[in-house]
Amino acid sequence: xxxxxxxxxxxxxxxxxxxxxxxxxxxxxxxxxxxxxxxxxxxxxxxxxxxxxxxxxxxxxxxxxxxxxxxxxxxxxxxxxxxxxxxxxxxxxxxxxxxxxxxxxxxxxxxxxxxxxxxxxxxxxxxxxxxxxxxxxxxxxxxxxxxxxxxxxxxxxxxxxxxxxxxxxxx
Amino acid sequence: xxxxxxxxxxxxxxxxxxxxxxxxxxxxxxxxxxxxxxxxxxxxxxxxxxxxxxxxxxxxxxxxxxxxxxxxxxxxxxxxxxxxxxxxxxxxxxxxxxxxxxxxxxxxxxxxxxxxxxxxxxxxxxxxxxxxxxxxxxxxxxxxxxxxxxxxxxxxxxxxxxxxxxxxxxx
DNA sequence: GTAGCGCCTGATACACTGTAACATCGTTAC
DNA sequence: GTAACGATGTTACAGTGTATCAGGCGCTAC
Numbered sequence: 001x002x003x004x005x006x007x008x009x010x011x012x013x014x015x016x017x018x019x020x021x022x023x024x025x026x027x028x029x030x031x032x033x034x035x036x037x038x039x040x041x042x043x044x045x046x047x048x049x050x051x052x053x054x055x056x057x058x059x060x061x062x063x064x065x066x067x068x069x070x071x072x073x074x075x076x077x078x079x080x081x082x083x084x085x086x087x088x089x090x091x092x093x094x095x096x097x098x099x100x101x102x103x104x105x106x107x108x109x110x111x112x113x114x115x116x117x118x119x120x121x122x123x124x125x126x127x128x129x130x131x132x133x134x135x136x137x138x139x140x141x142x143x144x145x146x147x148x149x150x151x152x153x154x155x156x157x158x159x160x161x162x163x164x165x166x167x168x169x170x171x
Numbered sequence: 172x173x174x175x176x177x178x179x180x181x182x183x184x185x186x187x188x189x190x191x192x193x194x195x196x197x198x199x200x201x202x203x204x205x206x207x208x209x210x211x212x213x214x215x216x217x218x219x220x221x222x223x224x225x226x227x228x229x230x231x232x233x234x235x236x237x238x239x240x241x242x243x244x245x246x247x248x249x250x251x252x253x254x255x256x257x258x259x260x261x262x263x264x265x266x267x268x269x270x271x272x273x274x275x276x277x278x279x280x281x282x283x284x285x286x287x288x289x290x291x292x293x294x295x296x297x298x299x300x301x302x303x304x305x306x307x308x309x310x311x312x313x314x315x316x317x318x319x320x321x322x323x324x325x326x327x328x329x330x331x332x333x334x335x336x337x338x339x340x341x342x
Numbered sequence: 343g344t345a346g347c348g349c350c351t352g353a354t355a356c357a358c359t360g361t362a363a364c365a366t367c368g369t370t371a372c
Numbered sequence: 373g374t375a376a377c378g379a380t381g382t383t384a385c386a387g388t389g390t391a392t393c394a395g396g397c398g399c400t401a402c
Contacts, residue, residue: 044350064387081351083389099270100326102359102388118311120320133314136307140289140329143304148334149291155271156327158311163319215379235358252380254360259379273359273388345402352395359388366381372374 028055028106032094041092046077050085051106054095060103060128098128100157105130116140117154122162124169129162199226199277203265212263217248221256222277225266231274231299269299271328276301287311288325293333295340300333 032051036043049070054061061069063086067079086104089095095104098119105128109115116137120129136156144151161169203222207214220241225232232240234257238250257275260266266275269290276299280286287308291300307327315322332340 042350046351062387063389078351078353079388080353080390084351099328118314120315120318120322122320123323129318129320131314131318133310136310136314139304139307139310140327143289143302143307144291144329144331147291147300147302148337149293149300149329150332150337151291151329152294152331154327154329156311156325157270158315158320158322158325160315160323161321166319166321213379217380233358234360249381249383250359251361251382255380343402345400347400348398350395350397353393355391355393357388357390359386361386362384364382364384367379369377369379371376 024058024106024108025052025055028094031110032089035092035094039092041088046081047085047088049077050082051089051094054089054104055106058106059126060098060101060105062103066104096130098157099155100159101128117156119155119157120162121157121159122165123159124161124165127162127164195229195277195279196223196226199265202281203260206263206265210263212259217252218256218259220248221253222260222265225260225275226277229277230297231269231272231276233274237275267301269328270326271330272299288327290326290328291333292328292330293336294330295332295336298333298335 029048029052032048033043035041050066053066053069063079063082066086067077067082070082071077086095086097090097090104093107096107096117096119097104098121100121105119108130109117109132116133116135118131118133118136120131122128137154140154141151200219200223203219204214206212221237224237224240234250234253237257238248238253241253242248257266257268261268261275264278267278267288267290268275269292271292276290279301280288280303287304287306289302289304289307291302293299308325311325312322
């Protein structure tokens, strides 16, 4: 299918200076820990490992990629286990699923859900960035209201070229 | 060719048993015929059958569903052929792929691409409706500009309850 | 204690989604 | 004719995701 397996293409976009998640993984884990504590949820070993894998890479990872990364010689983790952990993590807003890529990325914001989330997927380097826009949210709601549609969840994914790649191409 | 105003675009629920898409399907085929003629593209038997299957149903269909439907006792159509036909049809704006469902629906508008397309997926009846909103498009572009991101394609899919189902539930 | 209960995980199997690679066939261009 | 090209057929396979059953582990109730 699509090759996001070996992470070479351009790991510079996500984790760059203008994105504020340089030390993401640690921050991410701490946030998850706190959140699970607050909600009385179990932040188990497996869930921890899956989140760490996703957060450490920063690039979108497929479930099988994750399974491979968190498997050790003596301890093989089956994809099905990864899926369950990912379900848990997405339900609690710690990772997001990128529908157009069948892949998962850590949530870099501390928003709940439904905050006008926009994913920007770079065709060149494969990075995925995330931003929010209440204005977009409002505009979508307005449009949906005209159609008599009650929205429960929205996904907005944009493909193109990220700022870093555009700058690199221009120079 | 859509004579309805965009404001009421989603007023009816696509894909209900009670309403037939024979008319839509015919219109769709005619439009496809015309479009391929204009662009000098081959509207082959297979492509015709695939489009007819998608248009006739109105509900989102998976590639394997389509393969099954257009297969006849003597003539089995492999999914891979369906995928190729679907590639052709999506490239030419005749069908859309719903990323969150891995399924395909006919394009009910006569827009090109990139017209602020919004898909509304009903959790209850499974129908998918389509509308456009230049305002959303504009707002997205504005937001992306702030991030220095150059958009090439966007997908916006909303899940919730369609007007028809809401009305039915209320009665 | 231990028996039950709920939740998480392991494991297997399987269905669905999508692509690669190569053969064939019909049409068009020369 | 034949070469080139595009569409389709065919097989094989990789990747995605779910169903199901079994075992483990902590917790509470008795």
